[in-house]
Structures are given as C-alpha cells and as structure tokens.
Amino acid sequence: MTEETLSNLLHEERRFEPPAAVAEHANLKAEAYERAAADPEAFWAEQAGRLDWAQSWDQVLDWSDPPFAKWFVGGRLNASYNCVDRHVEAGRGDKVALHWVGEPVEDKRDITYAQLKDEVSRAANALTELGVGTGDRVAIYLPMIPEAVVAMLACARIGAPHTVVFGGFSADALASRLEDCQAKVVITSDGGYRRGSASALKPAVDEGRAKAAELGHTVEKVLVVRRTGQDVAWDDEVDVWWHDVVDSASAEHTPEAFDSEHPLYVMYTSGTTGKPKGILHTTGGYLTGASYTHWAVFDLKPDTDVYWCSADIGWVTGHSYMVYGPLANGATQVMYEGTPDSPERGRWWKIIEDYGVTIFYTAPTAIRSFMKQGREIPDRYDMSSLRILGSVGEPINPEAYVWYREVIGGGRTPVVDTWWQTETGSIMISPLPGVTHGKPGSAMTPIPGVGAEVVNDAGEPVPNGSGGYLVLTQPWPSMLRTIWGDDQRFKDTYWSRFKEQRYYFAGDGAKKDEDGDIWVLGRVDDVMNVSGHRLSTTEIESALVSHPKVAEAAVVGAKDEDTGQAVCAFVILRESALDSGGGDGGDDIVAELRQHVRKEIGPIATPRQIMIVPELPKTRSGKIMRRLLKDVAEHREVGDVTTLADSSVMDLISKGLGSGTAEG
Numbered sequence: 001m002t003e004e005t006l007s008n009l010l011h012e013e014r015r016f017e018p019p020a021a022v023a024e025h026a027n028l029k030a031e032a033y034e035r036a037a038a039d040p041e042a043f044w045a046e047q048a049g050r051l052d053w054a055q056s057w058d059q060v061l062d063w064s065d066p067p068f069a070k071w072f073v074g075g076r077l078n079a080s081y082n083c084v085d086r087h088v089e090a091g092r093g094d095k096v097a098l099h100w101v102g103e104p105v106e107d108k109r110d111i112t113y114a115q116l117k118d119e120v121s122r123a124a125n126a127l128t129e130l131g132v133g134t135g136d137r138v139a140i141y142l143p144m145i146p147e148a149v150v151a152m153l154a155c156a157r158i159g160a161p162h163t164v165v166f167g168g169f170s171a172d173a174l175a176s177r178l179e180d181c182q183a184k185v186v187i188t189s190d191g192g193y194r195r196g197s198a199s200a201l202k203p204a205v206d207e208g209r210a211k212a213a214e215l216g217h218t219v220e221k222v223l224v225v226r227r228t229g230q231d232v233a234w235d236d237e238v239d240v241w242w243h244d245v246v247d248s249a250s251a252e253h254t255p256e257a258f259d260s261e262h263p264l265y266v267m268y269t270s271g272t273t274g275k276p277k278g279i280l281h282t283t284g285g286y287l288t289g290a291s292y293t294h295w296a297v298f299d300l301k302p303d304t305d306v307y308w309c310s311a312d313i314g315w316v317t318g319h320s321y322m323v324y325g326p327l328a329n330g331a332t333q334v335m336y337e338g339t340p341d342s343p344e345r346g347r348w349w350k351i352i353e354d355y356g357v358t359i360f361y362t363a364p365t366a367i368r369s370f371m372k373q374g375r376e377i378p379d380r381y382d383m384s385s386l387r388i389l390g391s392v393g394e395p396i397n398p399e400a401y402v403w404y405r406e407v408i409g410g411g412r413t414p415v416v417d418t419w420w421q422t423e424t425g426s427i428m429i430s431p432l433p434g435v436t437h438g439k440p441g442s443a444m445t446p447i448p449g450v451g452a453e454v455v456n457d458a459g460e461p462v463p464n465g466s467g468g469y470l471v472l473t474q475p476w477p478s479m480l481r482t483i484w485g486d487d488q489r490f491k492d493t494y495w496s497r498f499k500e501q502r503y504y505f506a507g508d509g510a511k512k513d514e515d516g517d518i519w520v521l522g523r524v525d526d527v528m529n530v531s532g533h534r535l536s537t538t539e540i541e542s543a544l545v546s547h548p549k550v551a552e553a554a555v556v557g558a559k560d561e562d563t564g565q566a567v568c569a570f571v572i573l574r575e576s577a578l579d580s581g582g583g584d585g586g587d588d589i590v591a592e593l594r595q596h597v598r599k600e601i602g603p604i605a606t607p608r609q610i611m612i613v614p615e616l617p618k619t620r621s622g623k624i625m626r627r628l629l630k631d632v633a634e635h636r637e638v639g640d641v642t643t644l645a646d647s648s649v650m651d652l653i654s655k656g657l658g659s660g661t662a663e664g
C-alpha cells in the first residue's frame, strides 16, 4: 500500500448515482442486502433456485467440518444441462448464445443455444469414446474459439473435471499442471490467431506431454481442433483430430445429474510458494454463485442484453463470466479470439458497435492502455448501446475508472468494480449498478449474501478510515473446496491466519473509507499482479535459479504504468558464469535469463527488468527483504535497513546497478 495510493483515496470525492432507468428495473434492489444478512442460507437457497436441479438438496450448507464446506447437500444437477439444454427446452433454442468473432476480420460465427447443445453433446460422446469417464481429468489448452466453450461444457456434461491452461503458458507450465491433476486427455488446437498471425499451440502440448511423462504421468489422448491449418507433428497412437471424432459423433446425449459437490473444474493459480495451486470448484455451489452474480452485478436482462467479457477462458474470469455465469443465465454474448489492436487499435470498439454490446467487462490494464492511445480511437465508434461497464483483476485507478465511464460509456454507464479471486469463484465485493452509487477506485461493499471485512492483525474489524487485511467472514456457495490434492495447504493458506474467527484470508490489503466502503489495495503476500494476472515471486525466482548461471534470485513486483505491476528480478550469478564473462551484467546474460523465464513459465512472467547484483539484502534469519528491493525497483529512496544482517548490501546493490540494469 503506497502512500500515493492512500492519498488518492483521501482526495477522491467524485460520485456517480445509478441512472434512473437502471435503478427502476434493477434485478436486485437495496432490500436484498438486509434480506440476505438476516438469513444468508435462505438467500443462497433462493439463488440456487435459479438453476434446474434433477434432485433438490436436503441441506443448504454443511459447515460442520470447517474449512471444508458442502453446499446444497444431497442435491443433484448437471452444469452443462443448466448452461445449454434447459434454454432449448424452454423454447429459446434459436437464441444466439455466442457471437464468435475471430481475429481475422472475415472470421465470424453465430452459435445458437440449439447448435451449442448439439455440439456439446457430440463432444461429450466423443470424449466418452476416447475413454474419458466420470471423475477423469481433462486439460484444455485452446485459443478463444467456440470449441473451447464446447470442450468445457462437454467435460462438465460427463462429470470429467476440466483444467483449462492459459494458451500463453509454456510447455513446462502445462506439464506441471498435467502431472499435478493427472490429466488423461488434453484438448488443444494446431494454433490460434494473435496479433495478425497464426501462432502454434500443438508443439507446446507435444513437449508438455513428453515432460509430464518424465514426471511419471502419461497423457493418453490429445484431441486437436484444426483452427489455423498449420502443419503439426502427429503421433497416431495419441493424437486425434476433433473433426474426425466430434463431427461424426451423435448429437444425442443424455446428461447425467451429478452430486452438488461433484468436482467441476480445477484452475491453477499462483501462490506464495513456487508450486501453483489447483483451486477446486464443485458443481452446485459454483454454478449458483456464477449465475447469481452475473445476473445481479451486471443486471443482466437475457432477452435484450448483448454481453461481452474480454477475459480469456484460461483465467477464472473466463470460466465464471464467459462460460458458466452467462450461459447458465441464457445470455447472448460476444466471444473474441484475438488482441485488442488487431488489425487496428479500434477493434474492440468496432465489435461493440457491430454487435450492439450492452454490458462490457474488462480489466484495468486494458483500460489504461486505451487511455494512453487517446480517446480519438474509441470516439470513432458508436457505442451508445452500452449500459453497464465492469472492471476486474486489480484495483482500478480513479482516473482510469472515470475515463472508462466517460469515454467508453459516454458518461451514462455505471462502472462496477468487481473484487473476487480464482478461489472465490464469483464476485464478492462490487457495487450493484441499480442501487449503489459509484465511487471511482472503490469496489464498495460485499454483495448481498457475502460477508467481507477489513481487519487488523488480531482479526478485529478496523474503524472506518483505516486499513488492514481483507477477509470473508462467512462461507459462500462458490468458495473453493480445497487445493487439488493438498488439503493441508488449503487450510494453511486461507484459513490459518484468522483461524479463531473462521475467516477466509484473501491475501489482499484493503481500506475502509469514512463511509465504510472498501478500497482493495493489492496483495500483502509475495504474489504480484501483472496485467490482472497473478504471478508468484517464488515461482519466478525458482525459474531463474533453475538457470545454470544463476546462484540466487529475488523477484519483486514494481509499480508499472501499463501493467499495474511488473516483474523485476535481482540476480546473483554463479562464480562460473562470472568467470566466463557473464559477470558484467551485460545485455547477453540478461536477455538469456529473460528468455529462460519466458520458456519456463510463459511470456507473461518475463521480467521487465533484471538486475545483476553482488548480494541480496537479507535479515539475520536469512529472509530476503523484498521491501528494500521494491524501493530500488520503483526508484525510491531505500527505506529502513536496520534489520539487515549486513547493512552495506544496499550500497553494493545501488553501486552495482549502474552496469547491471537492462530493461526490455
């Protein structure tokens, strides 16, 4: 929490009232807060009623063995049926589910709910044919093409938990996930379109599969969608074309109802240690949370709204607010394959104009990059269809909020700043667009049904006007159930800090302003937020140290105008590397290390800066004082060094930096 952020808070006095039209017809009105607080379980049961259950539950919540919650105990349902079939059965089969927009401008496809049902059914039959059974894990490594949605829903339909791995992740990252969740099948494509050209995906799967095999895990089949037509290496024993097995499969498939607590998916996210955490979400509670929040927070009117969430399916936002929430709600939505600037910088705004998008959900990092390009670009498009804007992934700077509202929303649209996490499964803290006034930079209050607080070290709520740790005070249906294969880590990470109070510790710092509204200030642990994506310092440090020339590494997230935070690494080279001429901190070694991190984790983790240093600042107990390195990375006067074992270290670092810094 920098002082700058806090002083911004103090001076932020702009307020935006909900537009009368939104307020009048709001899905959720002010009374919901009290109703939910009076009887949270009854409120959540009402929200679960938004779904079709093959068998109703006997008990709303079983919290007898915390932190292991069970929601809608005894209930049975099928997530895929809820996202697809039931809309067709209700006579809405001809409604467009997806306006899919490829990056090449001529590529587009509208898919109705009836078509989606057929395609999901075919894919479910094909997966069964390939030997995928209930409970088997399937990894999905795909670009933003309709098959990605189809694949997820097909897995859900047969009760095979999916784990979607972001297409920007490397073969190594893929391999560790394949191994951790023991994925039986991988669904991928030859490639996808990004920034105007075809980029390959299948080679990373081939390599990832080989690496998983080295770790002792065998992937049985790889199902490959043909998207770009690139040449791909082929292993007849393992590789299968999607069009060979899915297109010819039957479009009839009866979905089985699974237990409410049946695993729906595992989503890997960074934690404070090197090993990514497989966050487990189960069926009934998760779908309830996704459906309810998508309807309430975006005030969705499924018959008239055209919704667009720009997140990739490789992140939790793509899961909850592109797949499960909107489809459970029978929404019509846009799905876009490519980057915002291809073929030209106005591409997103053109899509909004072309499809008459009414609700748009994106991340502050994107908004900041558009701000930088100037309003002339969005001003060329007619975006008067927009009525609600959303933001997620990191704190939105008040200036970016106001720009978003004014330039993209024409000054009419409420902006909902939604705070949540992979672990929470759905939005926890946000304004309600027809109820809450907007305050630029604040996520405001927990939504009805959710309990959140800002507490001090002792777990006591802080008074208004003060800061502390953000906690969730009561269980909620879409909460993570555990970390895949590691119950102990689940308890330690989220539930041990405020064990006595049974609070969920989110890992974020926050402040309550004088009105009691919440301002999320960012992570308090060793997790960075780069362009709204979580990266762990340890994970990148481990990647650096795995390079033969590196002896030690420390990574910090430094403030960055474009990406929120950027990766800055401080590296001590091995003597052998110094001897062979790598010790001058020259560009070659820096470039080599950046490339190495890219390969180990993915482009998103590439350090903006690598500084070759002779020493790292450590406490007497050997803990690296990242706070001091952060001062250096953010070009600040270095703070208190009295707890350092050797206080001259910071001088050494500062001196060494003259030659050892390289940006890229």
Ligand code: PRX
Residues within 6 Å of the ligand: 269, 316, 317, 391, 392, 393, 394, 395, 396, 417, 418, 419, 420, 421, 422, 423, 443, 506, 507, 508, 520, 521, 522, 523, 529, 532, 533, 534
């Ligand atoms: O630090 C918070 C930040 O993103 C973290 C969650 O990251 P992830 O699990 O990858 O999920 C991102 C999409 C939900 C949080 O711990 N964060 C997310 N939304 C906000 C936010 N910080 C401030 N304001 C937000 N609206």
